[in-house]
Amino acid sequence: MDRLLAEYAMASLVHRHGRPLVLEAVRRALDRARAAIAAGRSIDPAGIEADIAARVQAVTAPSLVPLFNLTGTVLHTNLGRAPLPEPAIAAMTAVARGASNLEFDLETGRRGDRHRHVEPRLRRLTSAEAAIVVNNNAAAVLLVLDTLAKRREVPVSRGELIEIGGAFRMPDIMKRAGARLVEVGTTNRTHLRDYEAAISPRTALLMKIHTSNYAIEGFTASVGERPLAALAREHGLPLVSDLGSGSLVDMTAYGLPPEPTVRAMIGDGVDLVTFSGDKLLGGPQAGIVAGRADLVARLKRNPLMRALRPDKVTLAALESVLALHEDPDRLAQSLSSLRLLTRARGSIEAQAQRIRPRLAERLGDSWSVEVVACRSQIGSGALPVDRLPSAGLRCVPSMGARGGRRGRSSKLQALATALRALPAPVIGRVNDGALTLDLRCLDDEAGFVTQLDRLAAP
Numbered sequence: 001m002d003r004l005l006a007e008y009a010m011a012s013l014v015h016r017h018g019r020p021l022v023l024e025a026v027r028r029a030l031d032r033a034r035a036a037i038a039a040g041r042s043i044d045p046a047g048i049e050a051d052i053a054a055r056v057q058a059v060t061a062p063s064l065v066p067l068f069n070l071t072g073t074v075l076h077t078n079l080g081r082a083p084l085p086e087p088a089i090a091a092m093t094a095v096a097r098g099a100s101n102l103e104f105d106l107e108t109g110r111r112g113d114r115h116r117h118v119e120p121r122l123r124r125l126t127s128a129e130a131a132i133v134v135n136n137n138a139a140a141v142l143l144v145l146d147t148l149a150k151r152r153e154v155p156v157s158r159g160e161l162i163e164i165g166g167a168f169r170m171p172d173i174m175k176r177a178g179a180r181l182v183e184v185g186t187t188n189r190t191h192l193r194d195y196e197a198a199i200s201p202r203t204a205l206l207m208k209i210h211t212s213n214y215a216i217e218g219f220t221a222s223v224g225e226r227p228l229a230a231l232a233r234e235h236g237l238p239l240v241s242d243l244g245s246g247s248l249v250d251m252t253a254y255g256l257p258p259e260p261t262v263r264a265m266i267g268d269g270v271d272l273v274t275f276s277g278d279k280l281l282g283g284p285q286a287g288i289v290a291g292r293a294d295l296v297a298r299l300k301r302n303p304l305m306r307a308l309r310p311d312k313v314t315l316a317a318l319e320s321v322l323a324l325h326e327d328p329d330r331l332a333q334s335l336s337s338l339r340l341l342t343r344a345r346g347s348i349e350a351q352a353q354r355i356r357p358r359l360a361e362r363l364g365d366s367w368s369v370e371v372v373a374c375r376s377q378i379g380s381g382a383l384p385v386d387r388l389p390s391a392g393l394r395c396v397p398s399m400g401a402r403g404g405r406r407g408r409s410s411k412l413q414a415l416a417t418a419l420r421a422l423p424a425p426v427i428g429r430v431n432d433g434a435l436t437l438d439l440r441c442l443d444d445e446a447g448f449v450t451q452l453d454r455l456a457a458p
């Protein structure tokens with residue numbers, strides 16, 4: 001062991017990664033070599049060194065890495081949702097590096113409030129009286145229910161009992177917060193009289209949930225925020241709306257499908273609106289509650305707030321992204337996620353035409369690569385039905401009948417695996433006997449093309 005560690009290659013590993021990691025790798029590699037000897041196999045010293053280097057590499061390579069999201073889903077929850085604009089990244093870096101006035105009032109020199117960095121902008125952009133930020137929208141909903149509805153009842157339409165990404169299920173969140181869910185209406189139709197009939201002295205608030213990842217179509221009816229707000233007011237109850245995506249600007253102004261804005265909800269008389277920071281808002285992971293000042297003050301006083309509060313890096317990014325929203329005329333350029341969502345099909349197709357020969361050359365004769373029209377999704381549950389016209393590269397194994405369907409499918413999986421193994425992994429979509437790369441989100445074209453040289457074509 002000592003002799004091995006004294007060698008130049010090992011010394012360089014120790015220099016780069018520190019002694020304990022390398023020592024552990026050497027121990028394991030030697031154990032394996034001893035086992036090989038005991039089993040009567042011959043061993044090669046160079047093989048041991050390679051084994052050590054591979055073990056060190058395996059544990060020191062970063063786990064969380066940037067990648068190319070060519071799935072066609074722009075706000076992909078598994079792939080980190082919204083890309084952040086440069087000013088937000090700069091703001092995060094600046095506060096990450098040292099001390100900041102996170103909870104320090106520079107005017108008075110006394111203790112300050114961390115929400116103050118974003119609240120004035122949130123008020124201006126939503127017309128709400130007050131707002132606070134927590135770690136994500138699930139936390140925002142939990143905080144609202146825990147504060148306002150503990151041991152009391154919350155009527156919710158059966159058509160709105162959402163599940164988002166498996167772990168977030170409205171009935172479970174209610175239970176966690178100690179609130180009793182009272183289901184009203186039916187899956188496809190809920191009327192104002194259903195809410196009315198559900199209201200009792202035990203009712204804490206009325207709740208509306210934006211069905212953000214599905215659409216109920218056909219013979220349907222639901223009650224909008226405005227009439228529900230009137231009913232809530234009549235009974236002295238707050239109306240809470242879990243908006244999910246929560247756009248601060250009118251998406252139709254950018255040629256995108258309509259999505260309710262937080263401002264419109266407040267205008268309709270909703271008392272508290274909860275929404276995500278990293279969906280249509282295009283910012284960091286965060287949850288925002290905007291609405292009536294007295295209710296927001298109660299949320300702030302809840303001891304849970306201490307556990308759910310955002311860190312300085314999140315607040316810095318959010319402040320910066322909110323600042324961009326103050327100039328909606330430039331937002332389609334300044335906000336990265338909106339820029340991707342509004343990319344014209346023509347520009348994506350031109351990019352696909354540029355890249356096609358490079359990918360085709362790399363994949364060789366056993367693949368056909370063509371430029372195709374495809375449709376992107378906004379993702380993160382926003383605007384679930386609408387699709388954005390896009391363009392991509394469709395890779396199909398051109399092995400003819402050989403291998404049949406099973407052979408084609410395993411070849412497609414092999415290509416998907418090879419793309420994922422690149423230094424900046426490339427994630428596409430396998431369906432209909434092809435692997436399609438939707439280029440809507442391809443910002444770094446040069447980086448993508450350069451690393452194609454390292455693609456091991458199956």
Ligand SMILES: *Cc1c(COP(=O)(O)O)cnc(C)c1O
Nearest residue numbers: 136137138212243244245276381
């Ligand atoms: C996305 C979403 C949530 C959860 O938000 P996170 O920010 O992912 O925690 C809750 N409710 C609705 C309606 C949503 O769309």
